[in-house]
Every structure is written in structure tokens, then in C-alpha cells.
Amino acid sequence: MEPILQGIELIFVPYHFLLISIGVVLGVLVGALPGLSSTMAVALLLPFTLQLPPIPAIAMMAALYCAGTFGGSITAILINTPGAPPAVATALDGYPLAQKGEAGRALGIAAVSSVTGGMFSLVVFILAAPLLAKVALSFRPPEYFALSLFGLSMLASISGKSSLRNMIAGAFGVLVSTIGVHLTTGVERFVFGISEFVEGVDFVPVLIGLFAMGELLNQSQKLDTAMERIKSIAIKLPSWADIVKIRWVMLRSSIIGTFIGILPAEGSTVAAIIGYNEAKRWSKNKSEFGKGAIEGIAGPEAANNAATGGAMVPTLALGIPGSGTTAIILAALMVHGFRPGPYLVQNTPHFVYAIFTAMFVANIMFLIIGLPGAKLFARITLVPRQLLWPAVFVFSMIGAYAYHQSLFDVWIMLIAGLIGFVMLRHGFGPAPFVMGLILGRLVEEFWSQSMIIFDNNWFRFLESWVVDLFLVLTIFGLFGSVIFKGINKVVSRMKPEGRVLED
Amino acid sequence: MTSGGDTTRERKGAGRPASFLHRTDLWITVVLLAICGALWYETTRWDTVIQQLSQNIPPTFFPRIILGCIIVMSLALPFENHFKKKQGTDLDDERSNRVVSITVITALALALVVALSQWLGTDLSMVLACLLLPVLWGERRVWVVLPFAILFPLAVRLLFVNGLKVHFLPGLLAPLLE
Structure with a gap:
């Protein structure tokens, strides 16, 4: 109980409260802006927070993460342009409802569902994180290696159209993580005579480049696309009848979202799509979906916000990022000198509870700020691209520079941006690359330690049932869809034969 | 055949x-x-x-x-x-459109700003970026671009130099800043 109170106490300081509020406002604004994602915003925020103490720094990022997920629904409902990928499913019914003149009601339902999902996942987070950490405390390097490998295998199913491309991007991330001095032998790897590479490639400029610069170049391709203007709207809280109608949808989606969030690498977008599909599947009025059904707004919104709390569970308790954004939060924890994982939960529980409290406050705050301010926040889309993206470039340049106050990092950021743009064009997402970059170091470190323990005998990995379990899960993560398709094919081939026999 | x-x-x-x-x-x-x-x-x-x-x-x-x-x-x-x-998934829809010339020009402009930043200094590089990119992207209203190119870098300077104690490269402005 004491660490919980300590954690709450750490957040309820006016300065920290102010930073969380800034994080929420920034999150809603960024979420509302098509093209600017909360992942990019957290990456851009990272250099700012380096000067801050770790608790307000991570609290601010977590608040931005929560609010950014909700912010995406504003433009999805008002102008049918999801501000962020998790709001894609919200637009399917949010926009038609807004077209019927009920934009305020749609926004109200989105906000209440988001808060419900967010709160639910935080309760799970606070219960699950210590339990998971307790289990993970018994893990040795081989178990951690298998767990990290499982995390990497989940890249195959991270959002995007191609598992293969996700895996290749992730593998390149792992490869980039090997740049620098090899810890066991002291040999310089892939340094190419560049002294800045000796200590490895830093996360910050790479993250900023991939997420911000890549998108900037992407936006330059859309300069002739007109931006839709916001209509005047009045936002209102959902009626009691609405709440009653969507209560089970919210609960179901909250459970789905939290579970998907907890799975390594699975983010809010997947949660939102499944949340929408499940809302439709269980609905008595399926025909209303796509025409402005309130369940079609509540389902994805509760799920995508629930995924934020869920994604924090493996991030903090195991050190395995639960989504692209939490991968950046994980990198931020490392930059601030923390080692995310069970020891973080065991040794500094107040820190974990402080993050929980920050996310809790953020959820309440975006209901308070987001509802009355939605009209105002939506006006951010009126900022011309010609000014918005140069501003993003300036922030990226200064953000990359400020980390080590080195121009070399700015070049890294720029090169990462160019690579990110080309990658994105050909279906290689930046999120798998970043997760590979972060997990790569852990995988190699745990693998090396295990090999020393096992005296270079690979088969001894199989002695632990935990390793075996994670290896099986890894195989399913990589080839699950192929395996299930194969089984389906065999079953469907057998069915007609059965019918023939019956005939 | x-x-x-x-x-x-x-x-x-x-x-x-x-x-x-x-x-x-x-x-x-x-x-x-x-x-x-x-x-x-x-x-x-x-x-x-x-x-x-x-x-x-x-x-x-x-x-x-x-x-x-x-x-x-x-x-x-x-x-x-x-x-x-x-399976009904089109991997080509993202890349079906050719890379437009403005994207290449933007990338070159960004590289130019970064390349010049050692000589220009951080402040002037920000001003250059805030002038160059909007103009390249078609913004022609001088009364919009000019205040943006002056006020935005100024705000960033205040935030980073005064607020976060980051040292900016002085560049051409060295005599003035000293």
C-alpha cells in the first residue's frame, strides 16, 4: 500500500500536474492532426524530457500517449480523417453520425468510451504488472532470451500488410543495435571508422528521424490534397440511454483492448479494429453499423484506449514493449538510467505506481479538457501544412541535436528519416525497426550470457520449460497464420470426402 | 509462340x-x-x-x-x-504513385539546412528552415511566412536555451550573441 501512496504523492505535485496537463493537451492536439501520431509526438517529446527528472518525464510521455489515442477520434468523427491509425475504425460510424448532425453526441461517446477503456486497463495494469514481474523475477538469461525472442516474433503481426516486411525491418533494427563495441570481447562492430558509432547508435535521433522526418517527406507528396474544414459543433455528454446501450460494448472492448495491449508488439490499432468487429458481431442492430451506430464508436474507442494501459504492462514488468509508442517510452526509461523489467517493479514500485497515477490523471483530464475543448482542438487541422511540417522539422532538428548537442545526431536523424520514408513506401514500417533496435540489444545480451552459462551448448536452452513455452509461442508468432491455414485446408479437404461417404 | x-x-x-x-x-x-x-x-x-x-x-x-x-x-x-x-491485399497501393519532385527537393532542402547549420548556427538554420520549406511547399503570403520564420525559431530558442539549458551553435551570430 505504501508504494501506491508514494506513487500518487509523486504525481500530485503542482509541477508534475502541469507537465501532465501539457502532455494531455499536446496529445489531443497531435492525435487530432492527421499525419502526426502519438508515437511521433512521444519521440519528439523525448529530447525535451531529458532535462527533467525521470518521474515527470515518463509521466508526461504516458499522458501524451493516452490523450493522443483519444485525440485521433476528433478528426475521425468530424472530417472522416483519422488523426491517428487507432481511430480508423471510429470514423466508420463516427463520421456518419456527425453527418446526421450529431457530432457532439459522437464525440461525447468517444470520450466516455475512451476513458472507460483507459481506466479498465489501468486497473489491470496495476494488478498484472507486479504479478508478471514476480513471475519474471525467477527468470534467468535463457528465459529472458526466449522472452525477447518471442517479443521479436510478434513483430510479424504488428500493424501493416506484410509480416515478412515487418520481420525484415525488425531484423535490420536488431542489426543496427549491434553497432559499436561488443561487450564480451571489446571488438568494434560496424563502426566504419566513425568515432560516434563506437558507443552504438542512440535511440533518440533514430526515433525522431523514422517517425517525424519519414512522415514529413510523406506529407510532401500530399500537398495538393485539400484539408476539410471543421464545422461548428456543440459537444455533449452521452445520455443515460446511450450509456445503457453501450455499456456491454465498452466492457467487452475494454477487455479485448487490454489483452491485445498486453501482447508484445500488438498496439491500439489492432485492438480498435477487433473492438469494432466484436461490437458489430454482438450487436442486435448490425444493419445500423456504418450508418452512425453508437456501438460502432464505443467499441473501437474503448478498445484502443484500453490497449494503452495494457501495453504498459509488458513494457514495465518485462522490459518488452507492448506497442510502437511504448517502445519509445522504454527507450526513454533506458535513457533516464532505468532498466525496465521485473527489477524496476520490485526495486522502485513507487515509480511504477506514479506512472499508473499519471495515466489515470491523464484519462480524467482528457475527459475534462477534451470534451469542452474538442471544437477548439479540432481547429488545429486549420493550421496549413506549409507551416506545420516546417515546425515539425525544426523540433526534430533541435530535438536530435539537444540530446548530445551534436550535429552528428542531426545527420543520423535526417538519414533515418530518408530511410524511413523509403521503407514506409515499400511496406517496411518504422515501428518494427524501432522494436528490433530496442529488443536487439537485449536479445544479444541474454543470448551471450546464456551461452556462457550453457558452455556453448545450444540444446541446454530446452532444459527450461519457460524457454520451451516461449520458443513454441515464438514459432506460433512467426508461422501461426501459415499453420492455421494449413490445418484449415486439410480440414476443408476432408469435409467433402466425408459427405461422399455419407452419400 | x-x-x-x-x-x-x-x-x-x-x-x-x-x-x-x-x-x-x-x-x-x-x-x-x-x-x-x-x-x-x-x-x-x-x-x-x-x-x-x-x-x-x-x-x-x-x-x-x-x-x-x-x-x-x-x-x-x-x-x-x-x-x-x-489474399486480396495490395502491397502496391502505397508505392503506386511516383515520388513527386517536391519530395526530392524537400529532402535536399532539409539536407542543405543541416549541412549549413555548423556555419550558420542553430538559430539561423531554424530561420532558414522556416523560410525555405513553406516557400517550397507553396506558401506565398509574406505576412504569414516572415513572422513564422522569426517568431517560431525565437520561441524554440527560448524553450531550449533558456528553459532546457541547451547550448545552440552560435555560427554567424557569434559576435551578436557574445
Whole structure:
């Protein structure tokens, strides 16, 4: 109980409260802006927070993460342009409802569902994180290696159209993580005579480049696309009848979202799509979906916000990022000198509870700020691209520079941006690359330690049932869809034969 | 044998099934294999460490495993589109539009700003970026661009230099800032 109170106490300081509020406002604004994602915003925020103490720094990022997920629904409902990928499913019914003149009601339902999902996942987070950490405390390097490998295998199913491309991007991330001095032998790897590479490639400029610069170049391709203007709207809280109608949808989606969030690498977008599909599947009025059904707004919104709390569970308790954004939060924890994982939960529980409290406050705050301010926040889309993206470039340049106050990092950021743009064009997402970059170091470190323990005998990995379990899960993560398709094919081939026999 | 005309007709034919080998992806594979080949060669040039010192884990082992995985996965890339199309997923919709010239110009402009920042200093580089990019992207209203190019970098300076104690490169403004 004491660490919980300590954690709450750490957040309820006016300065920290102010930073969380800034994080929420920034999150809603960024979420509302098509093209600017909360992942990019957290990456851009990272250099700012380096000067801050770790608790307000991570609290601010977590608040931005929560609010950014909700912010995406504003433009999805008002102008049918999801501000962020998790709001894609919200637009399917949010926009038609807004077209019927009920934009305020749609926004109200989105906000209440988001808060419900967010709160639910935080309760799970606070219960699950210590339990998971307790289990993970018994893990040795081989178990951690298998767990990290499982995390990497989940890249195959991270959002995007191609598992293969996700895996290749992730593998390149792992490869980039090997740049620098090899810890066991002291040999310089892939340094190419560049002294800045000796200590490895830093996360910050790479993250900023991939997420911000890549998108900037992407936006330059859309300069002739007109931006839709916001209509005047009045936002209102959902009626009691609405709440009653969507209560089970919210609960179901909250459970789905939290579970998907907890799975390594699975983010809010997947949660939102499944949340929408499940809302439709269980609905008595399926025909209303796509025409402005309130369940079609509540389902994805509760799920995508629930995924934020869920994604924090493996991030903090195991050190395995639960989504692209939490991968950046994980990198931020490392930059601030923390080692995310069970020891973080065991040794500094107040820190974990402080993050929980920050996310809790953020959820309440975006209901308070987001509802009355939605009209105002939506006006951010009126900022011309010609000014918005140069501003993003300036922030990226200064953000990359400020980390080590080195121009070399700015070049890294720029090169990462160019690579990110080309990658994105050909279906290689930046999120798998970043997760590979972060997990790569852990995988190699745990693998090396295990090999020393096992005296270079690979088969001894199989002695632990935990390793075996994670290896099986890894195989399913990589080839699950192929395996299930194969089984389906065999079953469907057998069915007609059965019918023939019956005939 | 099909005549040339027939072949052209076949190529233009609507609803034609996706080719087994995707040409763009084939080029990507070639590039990836070239990168992997160069990086593999690089691993052969690293210092050798005696087995006892490396505790049976040579520094080349892990990177080579990753390179091997990338090579294997890259070899499957040119065929992926064929199977994805069968499943109703189009991997080409993102890249179907050509890269427009403004994107290339923007990338070059960004590189120019970064290249000049050592000489110009951080403040002037920000001003240059805030002037150059809006103009390149079609903003012609001077009363919008000029205040933006002055006020925004000023705000960033206040935040980073005064608030976060980051040292900006003085560049051309050195005498003025001193």
C-alpha cells in the first residue's frame, strides 16, 4: 500500500500536474492532426524530457500517449480523417453520425468510451504488472532470451500488410543495435571508422528521424490534397440511454483492448479494429453499423484506449514493449538510467505506481479538457501544412541535436528519416525497426550470457520449460497464420470426402 | 509462340493475375542482398579474438545470424506480392504513385539546412528552415511566412536555451550573441 501512496504523492505535485496537463493537451492536439501520431509526438517529446527528472518525464510521455489515442477520434468523427491509425475504425460510424448532425453526441461517446477503456486497463495494469514481474523475477538469461525472442516474433503481426516486411525491418533494427563495441570481447562492430558509432547508435535521433522526418517527406507528396474544414459543433455528454446501450460494448472492448495491449508488439490499432468487429458481431442492430451506430464508436474507442494501459504492462514488468509508442517510452526509461523489467517493479514500485497515477490523471483530464475543448482542438487541422511540417522539422532538428548537442545526431536523424520514408513506401514500417533496435540489444545480451552459462551448448536452452513455452509461442508468432491455414485446408479437404461417404 | 502484339495485349489486359515475380520487390531484394553482402564482408575484417577470451561467443556470430535471417527473408520478397494479391491485399497501393519532385527537393532542402547549420548556427538554420520549406511547399503570403520564420525559431530558442539549458551553435551570430 505504501508504494501506491508514494506513487500518487509523486504525481500530485503542482509541477508534475502541469507537465501532465501539457502532455494531455499536446496529445489531443497531435492525435487530432492527421499525419502526426502519438508515437511521433512521444519521440519528439523525448529530447525535451531529458532535462527533467525521470518521474515527470515518463509521466508526461504516458499522458501524451493516452490523450493522443483519444485525440485521433476528433478528426475521425468530424472530417472522416483519422488523426491517428487507432481511430480508423471510429470514423466508420463516427463520421456518419456527425453527418446526421450529431457530432457532439459522437464525440461525447468517444470520450466516455475512451476513458472507460483507459481506466479498465489501468486497473489491470496495476494488478498484472507486479504479478508478471514476480513471475519474471525467477527468470534467468535463457528465459529472458526466449522472452525477447518471442517479443521479436510478434513483430510479424504488428500493424501493416506484410509480416515478412515487418520481420525484415525488425531484423535490420536488431542489426543496427549491434553497432559499436561488443561487450564480451571489446571488438568494434560496424563502426566504419566513425568515432560516434563506437558507443552504438542512440535511440533518440533514430526515433525522431523514422517517425517525424519519414512522415514529413510523406506529407510532401500530399500537398495538393485539400484539408476539410471543421464545422461548428456543440459537444455533449452521452445520455443515460446511450450509456445503457453501450455499456456491454465498452466492457467487452475494454477487455479485448487490454489483452491485445498486453501482447508484445500488438498496439491500439489492432485492438480498435477487433473492438469494432466484436461490437458489430454482438450487436442486435448490425444493419445500423456504418450508418452512425453508437456501438460502432464505443467499441473501437474503448478498445484502443484500453490497449494503452495494457501495453504498459509488458513494457514495465518485462522490459518488452507492448506497442510502437511504448517502445519509445522504454527507450526513454533506458535513457533516464532505468532498466525496465521485473527489477524496476520490485526495486522502485513507487515509480511504477506514479506512472499508473499519471495515466489515470491523464484519462480524467482528457475527459475534462477534451470534451469542452474538442471544437477548439479540432481547429488545429486549420493550421496549413506549409507551416506545420516546417515546425515539425525544426523540433526534430533541435530535438536530435539537444540530446548530445551534436550535429552528428542531426545527420543520423535526417538519414533515418530518408530511410524511413523509403521503407514506409515499400511496406517496411518504422515501428518494427524501432522494436528490433530496442529488443536487439537485449536479445544479444541474454543470448551471450546464456551461452556462457550453457558452455556453448545450444540444446541446454530446452532444459527450461519457460524457454520451451516461449520458443513454441515464438514459432506460433512467426508461422501461426501459415499453420492455421494449413490445418484449415486439410480440414476443408476432408469435409467433402466425408459427405461422399455419407452419400 | 506468342507474337509481340499478343504479348503487349496480354500485358495491358485488365484483371491479369499478379506476376509471380514482382519487379520492384526483386530490385529491393537485390539492394538488400547487396547491403547484407557488404555487411557480411565487413564482419570478416573485424579483429579476431581468441576463443577463450571471447568465451565461445565471437563478435561476428550474432550479426551474422541476423544477416543470414535477412538474406533468407529477402529471397522470399519478390514472390510475396503474388500470394498477397491472392489474399486480396495490395502491397502496391502505397508505392503506386511516383515520388513527386517536391519530395526530392524537400529532402535536399532539409539536407542543405543541416549541412549549413555548423556555419550558420542553430538559430539561423531554424530561420532558414522556416523560410525555405513553406516557400517550397507553396506558401506565398509574406505576412504569414516572415513572422513564422522569426517568431517560431525565437520561441524554440527560448524553450531550449533558456528553459532546457541547451547550448545552440552560435555560427554567424557569434559576435551578436557574445
